[in-house]
Amino acid sequence: MVSKRKETVLVTGGAGFIGSHFCQRLLQGGYRVVAVDNLNPFYSPLIKSLNLKELARYRSFRFEKGDIRQRAFLQAVMEKTRPDYVVHLAAMAGVRPSIQNPSLYVDVNIRGTQVLMDVVRQFPVKKFLFASSSSVYGNNEKVPFSEDDNVDRQISPYGATKKMGEVLLYTYHHLYGIPMALLRFFTVYGPRQRPEMAIHKFVRLLYRNRPIPIYGDGSTARDYTFIDDIIAGLWNVLHHEDTFAIYNLGNSEPVKLGELIEILAELTGREPRLDYQELPPGDVQQTFADISRAHSRLDYTPQTTISEGLGLFLEWYQAMKKEHPRLF
Numbered sequence: 001m002v003s004k005r006k007e008t009v010l011v012t013g014g015a016g017f018i019g020s021h022f023c024q025r026l027l028q029g030g031y032r033v034v035a036v037d038n039l040n041p042f043y044s045p046l047i048k049s050l051n052l053k054e055l056a057r058y059r060s061f062r063f064e065k066g067d068i069r070q071r072a073f074l075q076a077v078m079e080k081t082r083p084d085y086v087v088h089l090a091a092m093a094g095v096r097p098s099i100q101n102p103s104l105y106v107d108v109n110i111r112g113t114q115v116l117m118d119v120v121r122q123f124p125v126k127k128f129l130f131a132s133s134s135s136v137y138g139n140n141e142k143v144p145f146s147e148d149d150n151v152d153r154q155i156s157p158y159g160a161t162k163k164m165g166e167v168l169l170y171t172y173h174h175l176y177g178i179p180m181a182l183l184r185f186f187t188v189y190g191p192r193q194r195p196e197m198a199i200h201k202f203v204r205l206l207y208r209n210r211p212i213p214i215y216g217d218g219s220t221a222r223d224y225t226f227i228d229d230i231i232a233g234l235w236n237v238l239h240h241e242d243t244f245a246i247y248n249l250g251n252s253e254p255v256k257l258g259e260l261i262e263i264l265a266e267l268t269g270r271e272p273r274l275d276y277q278e279l280p281p282g283d284v285q286q287t288f289a290d291i292s293r294a295h296s297r298l299d300y301t302p303q304t305t306i307s308e309g310l311g312l313f314l315e316w317y318q319a320m321k322k323e324h325p326r327l328f
């Protein structure tokens with residue numbers, strides 16, 4: 001019997017929150033997966049190692065530690081791997097830290113993407129996916145945000161680097177004909193969420209009985225999107241025939257910060273202590289995804305309500321806290 005060759009997917013940022021979940025989904029779906037990650041200390045690399053430990057259980061998984069800004073490293077990985085697909089999730093993430101260190105964000109998110117593309121373009125890949133962000137919409141006044149809205153007014157270096165990534169990728173698509181989809185993720189949460197992101201941080205502070213910083217008056221809203229829904233969207237987009245497309249992957253149901261705190265207080269049974277602070281300059285008032293394009297073309301239909309998703313996050317958090325009390 002001739003066995004069918006497994007297709008290979010290269011995932012940059014594969015040790016991170018979204019990357020490790022997508023690697024797992026690909027492995028379960030019968031792909032060979034090669035994750036590239038530099039395990040940088042933006043948050044504890046121990047957390048990234050725990051993500052990798054889950055992936056190491058699969059025989060078709062390989063990890064290549066290295067930096068996407070290192071051309072020779074990428075060249076060697078691409079030559080060895082010859083992937084059918086490349087999923088580019090590696091980045092410096094987060095709006096507020098990008099204001100503190102814009103050079104690093106520009107270097108990794110723009111130059112790193114360019115170095116990666118200069119290597120990837122030499123190899124035939126069936127599709128290239130890129131993690132963009134709802135941040136590219138800045139303070140868009142029209143809601144919900146749709147892919148055709150103007151995104152020229154960035155209000156944080158992070159948003160600017162993601163927009164620039166999109167622009168650069170279109171150029172590589174145009175010059176080298178690489179089929180591409182750019183995904184604008186809206187505040188993703190769930191098990192393995194980055195520890196500095198709102199939900200993870202609030203839960204940690206609630207359990208430690210520490211005050212929760214609230215930026216603004218609690219009326220800012222985010223279109224929180226559960227990780228399994230994002231992964232389902234990524235899976236569908238990988239298998240969809242696009243030449244070049246941009247998709248919002250959100251939940252299309254914004255939740256106000258005050259409401260989020262109330263649900264968390266109820267689910268944890270803890271009384272939150274709130275520490276009101278001014279809204280930082282790069283923070284937007286709200287995010288709200290129009291997901292009609294992803295719905296009609298990719299059959300993308302988020303399934304998880306905020307209460308269900310927070311319940312699942314808490315289950316994971318409590319299990320991790322028991323095993324790794326210092327990290328969680």
Ligand SMILES: NC(=O)c1ccc[n+]([C@@H]2O[C@H](COP(=O)([O-])OP(=O)(O)OC[C@H]3O[C@@H](n4cnc5c(N)ncnc54)[C@H](O)[C@@H]3O)[C@@H](O)[C@H]2O)c1
Nearest residue numbers: 013016017018037038040067068090091131133185187188
């Ligand atoms: N989590 C969200 O809500 C969200 C929203 C919008 C967009 N995004 C984007 O999705 C992607 C994944 O986000 P995440 O939340 O999983 O973040 P994450 O920080 O958990 O994952 C990113 C991974 O990339 C790696 N990395 C960073 N710089 C690198 C470099 N120079 N070389 C190699 N690896 C490098 C990091 O070590 C990390 O493991 C990012 O591009 C992010 O900007 C995330």
